[in-house]
Each structure stands twice: as C-alpha cells, then as structure tokens.
Amino acid sequence: MSIKDWPEGERPREKLLALGAEVLSDAELLAIFLRVGVQGRSAVDLARDLLLEFGGLRQLLEAERERFCAARGMGDAKYVQLQATLELSRRHLASQLARGEALTSPTLVRAYLSSQLRHLGHEEFAALFLDTQHRVIRYESLFRGTLDSASVYPREVARRALELGAGALILAHNHPSGVAEPSDADRRITDRLCEALGLFEIRVLDHFVVGDGEVVSFAERGWL
Structure with missing residues (x-):
C-alpha cells in the first residue's frame, strides 16, 4: 500500500x-x-x-x-x-555559537561539540576558545590521533589560547569506540592542561568526551 x-x-x-x-x-x-x-x-x-x-x-x-x-x-x-x-x-549549530556571543546553553555546547566530533573514525582533540566574559572566539581542532589515542601538548594549547586572547576554554575530544566514559589518561591530560593554562590565568571550564549518543562532562562529574 x-x-x-x-x-x-x-x-x-x-x-x-x-x-x-x-x-x-x-x-x-x-x-x-x-x-x-x-x-x-x-x-x-x-x-x-x-x-x-x-x-x-x-x-x-x-x-x-x-x-x-x-x-x-x-x-x-x-x-x-x-x-x-x-x-x-x-x-546551524555553529551559527548559534557565533563569535561574540556569550555561552548560555550547556545543551547547545554539548550538541555542537557532538556534531563536530561524533562521526570521526579517529580520535581528535579540540577546544572552544572563549574570552573572559565566556563569549565565543572560535572552535579549533588541535590534535588528531589514531583510533585509540591522541597526543595532546599543553604548551601548544596554551600558546594558541594566548594567540587568540582567550580567557577560558572548553575542551573536547571523541572516543571512536563509541564509549564516552573518560579514561585515566583523559583525566591526567586534563589536569596537565588546567595546570599549564592556569599559569596564564586561563580557565578550563569543562572537558567533554564525545561517544556514540553520549557526551560526558568533566564539570558535571566534579572533576574540574
């Protein structure tokens, strides 16, 4: 019929x-x-x-x-x-996070980061750079890894944040396996990034791990 x-x-x-x-x-x-x-x-x-x-x-x-x-x-x-x-x-999601607008919706940020990273077959580490008022400067992919790891260099992240005049960052990376649960290595590199960026008074507001249908927030877990 x-x-x-x-x-x-x-x-x-x-x-x-x-x-x-x-x-x-x-x-x-x-x-x-x-x-x-x-x-x-x-x-x-x-x-x-x-x-x-x-x-x-x-x-x-x-x-x-x-x-x-x-x-x-x-x-x-x-x-x-x-x-x-x-x-x-x-x-459409990117336009809602337009440069110069303050972040007001954690749900929108989660959806945007998921749209950027979830479909990738390799691990990728990215950052949403913000000014001191938490207005969006830009989103950038910073490091690309293999299927199970990515080399992340805190010095390079800090250098890029300073170049852009960022006062805060939201970090994100994907797990191509589809499992969003953060690993011990994820927690260690986040601590290193917080320490490196803190030397320049740049705050890490959150770190999202993107999986298949799930996005885990470090801030929601109380890890930041």
Missing part, C-alpha cells in the same frame, strides 16, 4: 506538520528524506529496511559513500543530498 493510501494522521509529512518532527520515529524521518520508496516497498518500509541493514540511523548517516550508494533506493544523488543536510545541521 502506498503512503498516499494511509490515514492522513499516519503519513509522516502530515504527522510532522500536525505534531512536530520530534514525535516521528527514525524510520518516519528517514522516509521524508527518501521521499519515495521502491517497487513493492513504501518510503517508510524502505527506511526501515535501511535502518536494519546498516544497524541504525547513525551508521546509515555516517556510512562511506560506496556502501551508502550500493544500498537499495540510494545512489549519488541521495548521498549528495544527505551530506548537504548534515552540513547544514552543523552550520
């Missing part, structure tokens, strides 16, 4: 307009992106098939181009459309 033949309240587009996007399932949201199904399968059926094939929404959205395009109902046009959509989402 075509989606056009479904009751109006069950059609993904009409459901979104009536109730909002947040009430839709992953399959329903993906069906709106797909727009049409394939022979014998509605867009929602195809969406469910894809989520099952890839193992979930995140795995589908972050799939390599070759695998994505090889899936039924996909192709280069859908891949390009998806990449543009994901980049729009990242830029």
